[in-house]
Each structure stands twice: as structure tokens, then as C-alpha cells.
Amino acid sequence: MHDQVFSPMFFNSIDWTETDRFEKPITELADYLNDDRVFAIHLWTARNEAAPHEKSAAFIAQLISPLEGFxxxxxxxxxxxxxxxxxxxxxxxxxxxxxxxxxxxxxxxxxxxxxxxxxxxxxxxxxxxxxxxxxxxxxxxxxxxxxxxxxxxxxxxxxxxxxxxxxxxxxxxxxxxxxxxxxxxxxxxxxxxxxxxxxxxxxxxxxxxxxxxxxxxxxxxxxxxxxxxxxxxxxxxxxxxxxxxxxxxxxxxxxxxxxxxxxxxxxxxxxxxxxxxxxxxxxxxxxxxxxxxxxxxxxxxxxxxxxx
Ligand SMILES: C[S@@+](CC[C@H](N)C(=O)[O-])C[C@H]1O[C@@H](n2cnc3c(N)ncnc32)[C@H](O)[C@@H]1O
The missing domain is CATH 3.40.50.150 (Vaccinia Virus protein VP39)
Incomplete structure (x- = not known):
């Protein structure tokens, strides 16, 4: 079967499961996000305030405020x-x-x-x-x-x-x-x-x-x-x-x-x-x-x- 059927996906769910991954500086996430098996990121948390204390460094904060982060x-x-x-x-x-x-x-x-x-x-x-x-x-x-x-x-x-x-x-x-x-x-x-x-x-x-x-x-x-x-x-x-x-x-x-x-x-x-x-x-x-x-x-x- 094709690899993708079993692929992991970052699922950043509404109950904040796995948010810790996103609270790392963006460069530390490169391996995860560029892994060929990761084909999507689900961003329920775009509706929430993410770790304001790390606002400048966290990947999730940049995704939530794209104009500020990018x-x-x-x-x-x-x-x-x-x-x-x-x-x-x-x-x-x-x-x-x-x-x-x-x-x-x-x-x-x-x-x-x-x-x-x-x-x-x-x-x-x-x-x-x-x-x-x-x-x-x-x-x-x-x-x-x-x-x-x-x-x-x-x-x-x-x-x-x-x-x-x-x-x-x-x-x-x-x-x-x-x-x-x-x-x-x-x-x-x-x-x-x-x-x-x-x-x-x-x-x-x-x-x-x-x-x-x-x-x-x-x-x-x-x-x-x-x-x-x-x-x-x-x-x-x-x-x-x-x-x-x-x-x-x-x-x-x-x-x-x-x-x-x-x-x-x-x-x-x-x-x-x-x-x-x-x-x-x-x-x-x-x-x-x-x-x-x-x-x-x-x-x-x-x-x-x-x-x-
Ligand atoms: C215009 S500057 C580069 C500016 C830089 N890319 C920037 O945007 O700030 C030119 C550079 O090319 C290098 N250079 C000049 N002649 C070269 C050559 N024959 N081979 C390799 N590098 C060369 C110089 O050492 C210098 O660092």
C-alpha cells in the first residue's frame, strides 16, 4: 500500500493535543514539516491565542498572526x-x-x-x-x-x-x-x-x-x-x-x-x-x-x- 495511507499528520486539535510541538521555534520544526509523510497541518488553534509568552519564536504564533510573523x-x-x-x-x-x-x-x-x-x-x-x-x-x-x-x-x-x-x-x-x-x-x-x-x-x-x-x-x-x-x-x-x-x-x-x-x-x-x-x-x-x-x-x- 502507498505510504501516505499510514502517514502521520500534525493534528493540532481543539483540546490542544500536540500544541507543544508547535510552540517550538520554527527552525526546530523543519524535520517534521518537511517529512514527506506529513501532508497536512490541522490548525484548529487558529481560533485561539497561542502561548503569548513565546509569541515571537513559536511557529504556531506565526501561523496565527501571519502578517506579523511572515x-x-x-x-x-x-x-x-x-x-x-x-x-x-x-x-x-x-x-x-x-x-x-x-x-x-x-x-x-x-x-x-x-x-x-x-x-x-x-x-x-x-x-x-x-x-x-x-x-x-x-x-x-x-x-x-x-x-x-x-x-x-x-x-x-x-x-x-x-x-x-x-x-x-x-x-x-x-x-x-x-x-x-x-x-x-x-x-x-x-x-x-x-x-x-x-x-x-x-x-x-x-x-x-x-x-x-x-x-x-x-x-x-x-x-x-x-x-x-x-x-x-x-x-x-x-x-x-x-x-x-x-x-x-x-x-x-x-x-x-x-x-x-x-x-x-x-x-x-x-x-x-x-x-x-x-x-x-x-x-x-x-x-x-x-x-x-x-x-x-x-x-x-x-x-x-x-x-x-
Ligand atoms: C555584489 S557582491 C554580493 C552581494 C550579496 N549577494 C548581497 O546581496 O548582499 C559580490 C560578491 O561576489 C564575490 N565575487 C567576486 N568575484 C567573484 C568570483 N570570480 N568568484 C566568486 N565570487 C566572486 C565578492 O567576493 C563579493 O562577495
């Missing part, structure tokens, strides 16, 4: 020192897009990878990872996998795993990819060097790690570090626009990003508020959703025979 991503982002928000640094305000595309996955998000963790070497602020803290606050059951030139391993814990990796190096990217199960990441965010070559190499090497229906974001498409040879690489924004419109690249594609096009369910462009205000540039952020229900005979197809 602020939208845009509001939450304003509390962190990241320019994904409305007032820090370049104020890109990508938070509104993450809100729009990811809010439905708030409690089911299991694994998110971000490439680029600090606000920049120039700010000499490399001991903090504000966007990691933001992701962890917004997705209470999510483990964040961080990739950066800087070693953040001293911050590793159950919900954060970091890799020192130069995203311009195919060897580094493959070393990281080899430790992560294929199709196990719900979201990948590239907010690293912003060089088109690096973005495309990383997309090629890490896209197989993304789960079906997962989202792959690349931020700050309008900013390129000096030194990129644009006769050898098409800017990522232009390349992905071509793939969106024609199904394949029309310009030079030395890293073979077009080979992934069949796995792209949709490619969406959104604006950076900063680039829009500064130079009327549209489409500073790209979001690529991975096609679902596909067989992947060659997860590494894009690696074969391509420049490295």
Missing part, C-alpha cells in the same frame, strides 16, 4: 545590509521580484545557492553575509549554500555551507558541483563577479544542480567589470534575450549556453530600480525557470566539447 520579502529585505533592497547601496530592489516568484515556496524551500555573498570587497565588509541572513530569515527551512572567493567556512552551520570558489574557473566550479546532488537546489542566485564570461560559465556548470521548476537568477546584468573582451563573449543579457526570442544564440556563444535552451521553461527579465533611474536601462535581473518533467540523459551535456 513579512513579505520586500519588507524583510529592507532590514538587511544588501542592495537587493530599496535603500542600501545601489538600491536595485530585486526583493520585489524574489517576493513575486518565490513567496509561494516560503515554507517548502529546502536549498538555495548564492554566488557572491558580501556587498563588495571595496567595502571591506567580508565578514558579513547579509543576503545569506536574509534568505535564511525568509525561508525558515532552507539551507543556504554560499559560493565566494572569500572563505566563509567559519560561518558554516546546519543551515549554511560555504565554498571558496572562483566562478571564472571551470575547475573550481566543477569541484563545487561534484559535492552537490544533481537537481537538488530549488534556487540559484548569481550575484558574484557579474562578468558575462563568469556568469555563462557558472550557468553552464551549475544549471544541472537546479531542481525541475527551480529558478536561476542572475543579478546586475548591466554592470560588467572592466577587462571583458566583448568580441569573444556576448553580454549575458543580450545572449539570454536571443535565446528567449529565437530559441538559440545568434551571437557568439563560446560557452555553449544555447545547449541548455531546451531545459529553459521561461526566461523573464526584470528591472533594477537603480539602472532604470540612472540610465533608463531595462532588464537588470534575469530569472530562468527550469523545465519540469524532463528526463536528463546528459546532465553534463553542456560540458562536453566546450571551451573551459
Amino acid at each position: 513579512p513579505p520579502f520586500t519588507t524583510l529585505a529592507d532590514k538587511f545590509n544588501t542592495d537587493k533592497n530599496r535603500h542600501t547601496g545601489n538600491r536595485h530592489c530585486y526583493a520585489r521580484i524574489y517576493d513575486r516568484l518565490l513567496s509561494a515556496r516560503r515554507l517548502s524551500m529546502r536549498r538555495l545557492m548564492e554566488i557572491g555573498l558580501c556587498r563588495g570587497l571595496a567595502e571591506r565588509n567580508q565578514t558579513e553575509t547579509p543576503s545569506v541572513a536574509l534568505w535564511q530569515s525568509y525561508f525558515p527551512f532552507c539551507q543556504v549554500i554560499g559560493v565566494d572567493l572569500t572563505d566563509f567556512s567559519s560561518l558554516n552551520n546546519e543551515r549554511f555551507r560555504s565554498f571558496v570558489c572562483d566562478q571564472s574557473s571551470v575547475e573550481d566550479l566543477r569541484r563545487v558541483a561534484a559535492t552537490i546532488e544533481a537537481r537538488s537546489l530549488d534556487v540559484i542566485v548569481d550575484d558574484g563577479s557579474h562578468a558575462s564570461y563568469d556568469e555563462q560559465l557558472t550557468l553552464r556548470e551549475f544549471f544541472p544542480l537546479l531542481a525541475e521548476d527551480g529558478w536561476y537568477f542572475i543579478e546586475d546584468l548591466d554592470w560588467q567589470p572592466p577587462g571583458e573582451d566583448l568580441t569573444k563573449i556576448t553580454p549575458t543579457k543580450a545572449l539570454l534575450r536571443e535565446i528567449k526570442e529565437c530559441g538559440t544564440a545568434r551571437s557568439v556563444d563560446p560557452l555553449g549556453v544555447s545547449a541548455l535552451a531546451g531545459q529553459f521553461a521561461e526566461i523573464l527579465f526584470f528591472d533594477s530600480h537603480y539602472e532604470l533611474d540612472r540610465a533608463q536601462l531595462l532588464g537588470g535581473l534575469v530569472a530562468i525557470r527550469k523545465r519540469a518533467n524532463q528526463s536528463y540523459p546528459h546532465d553534463s551535456v553542456a560540458r562536453i566539447g566546450k571551451a573551459s
Whole structure:
């Protein structure tokens, strides 16, 4: 018989049986709530006042006052020192897009990878990872996998795993990819060097790690570090626009990003508020959703025979 017939269900009944489970901090409930056998939570207690003395920490309190316990991503982002928000640094305000595309996955998000963790070497602020803290606050059951030139391993814990990796190096990217199960990441965010070559190499090497229906974001498409040879690489924004419109690249594609096009369910462009205000540039952020229900005979197809 199917497992689910005998599945446990959190039944938070009117006589308060099992309320003790819900009165734990939200992070301690991750194993229960993400257990495949748990398919529902019954919340009779939504009609009652729950453990007011633990109001800020208890999961049940957050469910009872959803607006208080679960602020939208845009509001939450304003509390962190990241320019994904409305007032820090370049104020890109990508938070509104993450809100729009990811809010439905708030409690089911299991694994998110971000490439680029600090606000920049120039700010000499490399001991903090504000966007990691933001992701962890917004997705209470999510483990964040961080990739950066800087070693953040001293911050590793159950919900954060970091890799020192130069995203311009195919060897580094493959070393990281080899430790992560294929199709196990719900979201990948590239907010690293912003060089088109690096973005495309990383997309090629890490896209197989993304789960079906997962989202792959690349931020700050309008900013390129000096030194990129644009006769050898098409800017990522232009390349992905071509793939969106024609199904394949029309310009030079030395890293073979077009080979992934069949796995792209949709490619969406959104604006950076900063680039829009500064130079009327549209489409500073790209979001690529991975096609679902596909067989992947060659997860590494894009690696074969391509420049490295
Ligand atoms: C824009 S900041 C990241 C901001 C952060 N995600 C946030 O939202 O607050 C860029 C980060 O990318 C990292 N970085 C720059 N070049 C890199 C490369 N080639 N490989 C990996 N990380 C890189 C820098 O060390 C820096 O931490």
C-alpha cells in the first residue's frame, strides 16, 4: 500500500493535543514539516491565542498572526545590509521580484545557492553575509549554500555551507558541483563577479544542480567589470534575450549556453530600480525557470566539447 495511507499528520486539535510541538521555534520544526509523510497541518488553534509568552519564536504564533510573523520579502529585505533592497547601496530592489516568484515556496524551500555573498570587497565588509541572513530569515527551512572567493567556512552551520570558489574557473566550479546532488537546489542566485564570461560559465556548470521548476537568477546584468573582451563573449543579457526570442544564440556563444535552451521553461527579465533611474536601462535581473518533467540523459551535456 502507498505510504501516505499510514502517514502521520500534525493534528493540532481543539483540546490542544500536540500544541507543544508547535510552540517550538520554527527552525526546530523543519524535520517534521518537511517529512514527506506529513501532508497536512490541522490548525484548529487558529481560533485561539497561542502561548503569548513565546509569541515571537513559536511557529504556531506565526501561523496565527501571519502578517506579523511572515513579512513579505520586500519588507524583510529592507532590514538587511544588501542592495537587493530599496535603500542600501545601489538600491536595485530585486526583493520585489524574489517576493513575486518565490513567496509561494516560503515554507517548502529546502536549498538555495548564492554566488557572491558580501556587498563588495571595496567595502571591506567580508565578514558579513547579509543576503545569506536574509534568505535564511525568509525561508525558515532552507539551507543556504554560499559560493565566494572569500572563505566563509567559519560561518558554516546546519543551515549554511560555504565554498571558496572562483566562478571564472571551470575547475573550481566543477569541484563545487561534484559535492552537490544533481537537481537538488530549488534556487540559484548569481550575484558574484557579474562578468558575462563568469556568469555563462557558472550557468553552464551549475544549471544541472537546479531542481525541475527551480529558478536561476542572475543579478546586475548591466554592470560588467572592466577587462571583458566583448568580441569573444556576448553580454549575458543580450545572449539570454536571443535565446528567449529565437530559441538559440545568434551571437557568439563560446560557452555553449544555447545547449541548455531546451531545459529553459521561461526566461523573464526584470528591472533594477537603480539602472532604470540612472540610465533608463531595462532588464537588470534575469530569472530562468527550469523545465519540469524532463528526463536528463546528459546532465553534463553542456560540458562536453566546450571551451573551459
Ligand atoms: C555584489 S557582491 C554580493 C552581494 C550579496 N549577494 C548581497 O546581496 O548582499 C559580490 C560578491 O561576489 C564575490 N565575487 C567576486 N568575484 C567573484 C568570483 N570570480 N568568484 C566568486 N565570487 C566572486 C565578492 O567576493 C563579493 O562577495
